[in-house]
Amino acid sequence: MKYLTAMYISLSESLGIYTPDQLYELFTNKQHSMPISRHRAAIMQSRVFFFCAIFAVLVPTWSLIDLLFLPSPLWAELLVIRILSAIAFIFLAWQARKEPDLNRARWLLAGMLSITPLFYLVSDHWLQAYELSGTEQVIAELYALLPFVMIAGLTLFPLTLKELLFFATPMLAVVVLSSLPQVKSDIPQAVSTIWLFSLILGVAIFASLNQLRYMLSQVNRASYDVLTGLLTRRAGIEMLDLQFRLSLMSDSPLSILYLDLDHFKTVNDIYGHDAGDVVLRTAAQQLNDVVRKGDSVIRWGGEEFIVILPTAAPNEADDVINRIMHAGLGLRPDGAPVTASIGVAEVQADAVNDWKTMIELADHRMYTAKIQGRARSLGVNQAELLWPVAATSNKLAEKSVAQHEVAEES
Template sequence: MISFEKMYITISESLGIYTKDQLYELFTTKEHGLPISGHRAAIIQSRVFFFCVVFAVLVPAWSIIDLLFLPSALWGGLLTIRAVSGIVFAILAWLSRRQPTMKLARLLLAGMLAVTPIFYLASGYWIEGYPLTSQEQIIAGLYGLLPFVMVAGLTLFPLTLFEFLAYAVPLFLVTLVSAFPGSEAEIPQAVSTMWLLILILGVALFSSLTQLRYMLSQVSRASYDVLTGMLTRRAGIEVLDLQFRLASMGGGSMSILYFDLDNFKAVNDTYGHDTGDKVLKTASEQICNCVRKGDSVIRWGGEEFVVVLPTADPREANEVVSRIMTAGVGERPEGGPVTASIGVAEVQEDNVNDWKAQIELADHRMYSAKTSGRARSIGVDGNAILWAEGSQAQAVNK
């Protein structure tokens, strides 16, 4: 039992895993945020593009080798198979230049990995019907390496465990079926083939998970504010741009809440920056706890926060504001609740042309809330929601 624990610790440390959350992130994408998903999609699509361009050229070009070393009767059929495969690779390379998304990245990778087994089975079926000399069998035997090439290619993609298995298992089954011994004499060769494939799969899995762990740590470091745990402004801009485009193209809703903590400078000036940091941290935790799972919270700068609410119309945005006000965002060092001035803007109701205009409009309404007495939110309709003195938020007309 002790040796098992030591082995687990060694493997975990080699992958950079020190918490259960980090381990869970390697199994599934459920805890991956938009910055991580976007970065991973971009990397997967760029590498699919590279592979597909290379294969689109090399697969048809290999027909020259077929012509030189295989029977001429085989050449026409193999050329057709290679030409079709080359065209498919070229199409996949063209599609991989589109705007990166995880859905598209997964489909492109699946398509790329599917071409090789189909090519492998088709070419094997075509070659099987012809008697070959020993030299010709050596060249034909190179076709049997194709599944190994694809499995080895998985080492270059940052995939979760479930994603890796979804791609690797079909390749494994295709190889298993093709290598299944037809006679007792073929059993040693079949066993060695599958053992080699399993070994390569293990190396590929370790490499893929290591890449993913490194990417998660780097993107997290670059995308999340150390103090508050919120998205940084740079990462938040990517989220804003994506969500705005999705809302604009689909005609859906997307609201923004612009927060500015009231009288925060007085906290820093009177009690010091350490106390101010504690106020910021508590406020950020409370805001994050009150928003929906698909919402994004950004530290825009200093004591200013931006909350992105995909699919939320003005009414739903005001509900989020009321929920945050009711829960509160902490207490001031001298006593009394921490409050904020909030501005709300929504894509469709405000008819804005880009996310920058939406941010500016929410910022303007936040400034109106601040000049109107602070501790309130100004919504799209111009009405104000006052910060709760007790446990209820009150809506009033401006």
């Protein structure tokens, strides 16, 4: 038991696993964020494209070797399935150039991995029908390596354990089926073949999971703000671009909220940046807790936040704003409620052509809300919502500002 525990710790450390959540992330993608899923999909599709493009050339080209060493009837039979396989690879390569999507990437990888085992099963059936010897037999035995090549190829894909088992199980079944001994003397060969395949599969699983773990750490570091845990501006731009295109494709509404915390500079000036960091973290946590499932909150910069509301019409955006206002964004160090000025934009009601215009429009409305007294939102058709504690909060905040200005002058 002690040996197994030490082995588990060593394996966990080699994969960079230190918490149950990190282990769960390697088992399934249910907890993976949108940036991670998109990044995985992009990597998987680009590598599927590369392999399919290569195989589309190499598979039919190999027929020249078959022509030199195999009987003509057998060469003609193999040429047919080689051409069909090449056509299938070309189709998969073409599909892999489309917009990255995790489900599409999985099916493309499944398609690529299924072509070779099917090719092997058909070719093995035809090869068994001929009496081959010498060089012919050597060429024929090379076909048996195809499943091994494909299982080794899994090392280049960042896959979860669940996905790896899904892709590897059919290939393992093909190897076991093709290795079943016909006579007792074939048993050692069958056992060694299955053992070798299992060994390569184990290496592939370890390499793929290690690649996924590294990718998760890098994407999380680049996509999430260290202070607030929200999406960074860079990751948020990718999300905005994706959601905007999805909105246009499905002709569905899409709203964004542009929030700027009121009088935040005075918190840093009077109470210090540590106190300001606490205010930012609390506001970010409150936003995350209040928005709908499927919405995205971005730290746009400093004390500015953007909330993406997919499928939300202006009235639904107002519902989210009301929840934010009533839940609050925490308290300032002086005990006053934290409020924000909010600008709203919606793709259909505002008839915008790109997400950058949406941002500019929401930013302009946020700035107008600040001019009109802060602690309020300004939306489509100048629709205005006031923070429930607007008067009290602004009075306390303005008092702090005045006291700070007096202190500076003296």
